[in-house]
Amino acid sequence: MTSLSITSPKPAARAARARLDWFQIGLLAVCGLLTTGALIYGGYLLTVFQLAMIYGIFCIGLNFFMGYTGQASFGQNAFACIGGYGSAILCVQYGWEPALALIASMVVAGVAALLIGYPTLRLRGHYLAMATFSLGLITYDISIQWTSLTQGYMGYAGIPPLGIAGFEIESERWKLVALAALLGFAFWISQRMRDSRFGRGLRAISGSENGAAALGIRVPRFKLIAFVIAALYASAAGSLFAHTVGFISPEVFGPQMAIITFTMLYVGGVGTMIGPIVGAIVASVLPEIFRSVGKFQDIAYAVVLLGMLIYAPKGLSSLGKLFRPRKKEEA
């Protein structure tokens, strides 16, 4: 007899976990093939996919806060800024190991998110969006003005590549491999959290804050934790950017980053499992494809993005639902 257990981590509960449909598996396979293609082809494509992996990590965190918890944030670039500058300063000024600098920066970003999130997350909807957007702007301004720490517009150069215990990943190909592995790890962690009791609580908040509270879920605390998790991911992405490119300046973590990552998340599918990864790769590759149309590149890119948002409002990773047989739901 089939067990109907709903809380056990054993087989029946595992069956309850969200599964990828065939369309999503196909999309992931295409993303994997494209990344492999870039790895083989080399050259500029390596950089494009390295950045796509980094943005993918950023978006997985953003998806935690915006997708699963249903909150608005336009200020996660602030935490990427902390991560990027944390890594740069600790490695360049103090000679820290890159991996340790990355972890230390994540801790700082997490504490900052805790302190900022506690008062900010009392806001809802548009007010929260505006508050987080201003957080990103303030951090951007600090990175420009506090020259004794950040070196202003000059930024930091000579940031060592990712590595540990004296071993550094110098090859661009191996950097991409390492970033893809880290993206996979970040994805795995996020899925574990999504399918946990805590993750279900977050998704309940996304459905209805009052409804979640009425069932005993501590809504403010959960929102704060989700905000901190998103900040940790953003910080890791900022650090990885610094160690991959080797140079950072305030523009890297400016408002444009918030817009790009927001676009990626919605193109891939906000609140979906693979949306952040698909969105990051598609939104990184598309501008390169349209490079051939010269000065119309931005227009072509914008038209395609608009088309996606009109015809796939729930993101590319949800397109499979259009073709899915409905017999199960109608049974």
Add this chain to the structure above:
Amino acid sequence: MTVAADAAHLIAVRDLAARYGHIEALRPTNLHVAPGEFVTILGPNGAGKTTLLRAMTRLIASTGQVVFRGRDVTSLKTHQLADLGIIMVQEGRGLFGDMSVRENLKIGAYKLAGSQVDHDRQLEKVFSLFPRLKERISQTASSMSGGEQQMLAVGRALMADPKLLILDEPSLGLAPRVATEILSTLGALNKEGLGILLVEQKAPLALKLAQRVYILSSGSVRAELPTHEIKSHHDLALYYFS
């Protein structure tokens, strides 16, 4: 009235009042539910029924006192009241539409720190009351019919092992047969000893099940009486519009 005086009640509210801006939606109201009692609140649209429930469960700011099982819980938050066993099925069901039936039920059991056996016992109880949920276990909540959704909303609340179940118009928008089925289930739960506070527009059905009724109109309690004292709709209308 003191907390000690309310200790015999499952829940008692004293002078509970709430406002929406300048509008006084609920005037100081007194109400109580005894252990194992089925109490219904009737009243016309805009009487303040939902506001009363939301004020009791701290979903909106209010003044007054709430005592639950002899303990003053006025300063507690909604999730803390849920921890104590006050579970509310909100108007409109408040289901998590993108989640499956299984996930919604899991969320219902969220506050339970009991063993796996306790969880499974709750689940079996819900399935015995609403067998259709067992058939729909993998289906998303939003894809179910209104009646099934209401069954899920009640089932999810039962997963939390409530001491007091509060329901805000569970029959809203349902076919009479389905509404009767759900309300009858509530009656059966009450017979097992569960305290129920029900806000309902379908008065005849609610009056059949409840032992006591509060009639609310224009934000205040017009009458509190045993249900057997209400003989006809005319009696109700008298209180509604008096």
